[in-house]
Amino acid sequence: MVRGPCKLLPLLTPPILMFRQPRPPDPDQDLVTRAQQGDTRAFDALILKYGDKLYGLVYNMTSHKEDTHDLLQEIFARSYQSLGKFRGNSTFYTWIYQIATNLTLNFLKKRKRRAGLSLNDMESSVQQDPALIDTTHEANPEKQTNLNELQLKLNEAMMKLSEPHRMVVTMFDIQGMSHGDIAKVLQTSEGTIRSRLHYAHLQLQSALQDSWEERF
């Protein structure tokens, strides 16, 4: 008897694919173990390894250098104190990113409640900040000016996004993290991350529309 194509074929895939694949070993395991045993140099190495990435994350969220510095001190102090509780259920990278995002979002909530720093203040600090201006096009001053203006507009538009949307854009577009990694850090689904990213891109597109038409 000739049988047609089996529609149940996907169920006959090897059973090994039905199980979760083993997690790759944490590349920081050695440093983390040494730091847990009290080796401060090992923890220094972890700070130096992830410092720049976390600086970028926090700075793009706060747009304020002093706040970024204070937050980074708090993030590393908190992770150093909690290192004994780190059981390796996730990688150290995911764990410290979780601490960083939680503390940063809490800080931004508190800052919003304070009347001290208005959105206009933040925008002006962003505009005057040389760290935000790209220097890869110095050979072509006209192009560089256009790019600087676009970047300033982009920074303004970023600061107008809600914190969860800005966080996702920072992690995906600026830091180059995958949807899966962002979902693990923010402890949500990949679908939510994609949806937030889509909405944030629409907002940024609308905000940049006028400047884009002028330049191109």
Add this chain to the structure above:
Amino acid sequence: MKPTVEQIGNLLALKRNERPEEGYWQDFLCEFHHQQREQAVKQSGLKAFFGRISEWFSNLESSKWAYGAGLAYASVAAYALLSPPDPGKQSIPVTPVNYQVVPAPAATPVEQLNQLDLSPSTQGSAGEQVF
């Protein structure tokens, strides 16, 4: 014309080059270690204080329960004495009432009749009826 998502992504990717200035992490680590040392000293001070108390307490044998009860009683009494009074229960301040006594005006002397005269032609000086 709107920029495409790709173009926005490229523009955002330029921000990957943002780094803190040279030497930032050296200073950062110095400050981090300084703060950790300060915290460790604070914690060790507190730990040593509570450690000494618990050691002294464990050296006491059966009398430690009496000391404990006395300490608890003393702390409750101290709390009761030193705690600020409840503002709702404060007594209303008493304002003195002015009790100044004003003397009554001097009464006009009433003319006394020495003898009752009921004759119809008589008119008393005290305003009695005249017949």
